[in-house]
Amino acid sequence: MTAEKDLSAGESVLTEYPAVIGPKVDSPIICLTCFAPVSGRVLCSKCSWPVCNDTCEKASLHAEGECPIFAAEKIKFQLPEDVTLPNPQYEAITPLRLLLVRDRNPAKWEEVMQMESHSDKRKTNEEFWNAEKVNIVEFIRIRCKMDSYDEDLIHKICGILEVNCFEVRSAEGFMGRGLFALTAIMSHNCVANTTHSVLPSDNYKIIVRTSIDIKKGQELFSSYTFSLHPTLVRRANLSYSKYFDCDCPRCADPKELGTHMSSLKCTKCEPGLVLSTNPLDTAAPWKCTDCEFTLSGSQLERINAVIEKEIESLNHIDPERVIEESERLLRQYKSVLHPNHAFLTILKHSLVQFYGRSEGYTYEDLPDILLERKADLCKEILKVVDVVEPGKTRLRGLMLFEQHIPQMLFAQSRYRYGELAGKKLKEELEQVRDILKEAVDILKLEDPSSPEGAVAVSGLESLKQLEESIKTVKV
């Protein structure tokens, strides 16, 4: 997909409605309309599958999707022992909803049939293919009595969903997936030049916008992966779920465009950095820039796996301990990873969410040293985000917003304690105003009913107050 004309950052380039919306792959049991986790005890009065309440039962996504089929064929939902684990009963829901498009909207179906499914590659993983055959293909053809869809077609639909879907968030804030036929034409780049928002309030309409200025004729890219992951992890995820080996400029550069998000510190010399000798080859050795120290590709994969696991474990600990534990991991890995390393950036990103919000760490509780700490963490994150998610992107907007509050409180506190003169306070507050203004300019592009849109609304109010208080500062 290329630009037909020069485009400036933040311009809308396309909008479209999804061909289908439904649960993600590996979904645990959730409400079939809003994707909220459920206990499985509230069931639809017609088909007896989980929903949250009457409103979710009657919503068209479920009521005009699987519900009449499950009710007619008496396909019962089985309550699993552990409702938090991925549940195979949910695997067929989104494919089944997509198959219904064939008869309901033939023009959309034509578009869907053009989409990449990678069936040839998916087929080579026999165990996976057979599980899909039992849980989805046979479930739909035999249990749902929908045998006008042949086996290959259902496998193809599963592949199309896997390769092309985007994550969507329901109005209630829970994640599902959506298939957008036009948007999916964009190729992937680990530094995208577009961004998108999905509006649950308007039948999950997607709006694709440019995040940076784009010249006529340039290709438009989206990102299929998490931009804060290091190259090895991004490329492995893309290869596993999208069936291609990314060779974008970021992946091809051992220094990740100068961010050093994959670089290790050399343990044998200072200031050596350990970099891949060929990031497009997972097996290639990693070498120190200043001495002979070398690691094999597989050693690097193991190091990454250990650190990823430790970071992941933070999701399962007591929220009161997350700040301490994240700070501990940051200290622990500081001696082996470059300060901008992706894993340290992820830890910093998590800390930024907790400082100012967690119990005992609200803005009223934070001493100056921690206000400064949060502002510094935001600046460090933005140093890499400016490169890997540049321009008008949600992540940049949110990080700028997160930075402005502690920076403002810290300046005001130093003024109160006589550490800042009026003139300096004014300068500091003007800097904060510019940061907040940029955050609002980015986030106001989001749906006002989304969490990010709500930040823009409150940010605009804060901006007015800040302008007023800047005027009252005596210099």
Ligand SMILES: C[S@@+](CC[C@H](N)C(=O)[O-])C[C@H]1O[C@@H](n2cnc3c(N)ncnc32)[C@H](O)[C@@H]1O
């Ligand atoms: C969502 S589709 C994109 C549209 C697709 N190119 C098509 O024509 O149908 C994703 C697939 O496109 C291909 N693709 C997208 N970005 C790519 C990239 N940067 N390098 C190589 N292949 C890419 C891969 O085959 C991937 O599985």
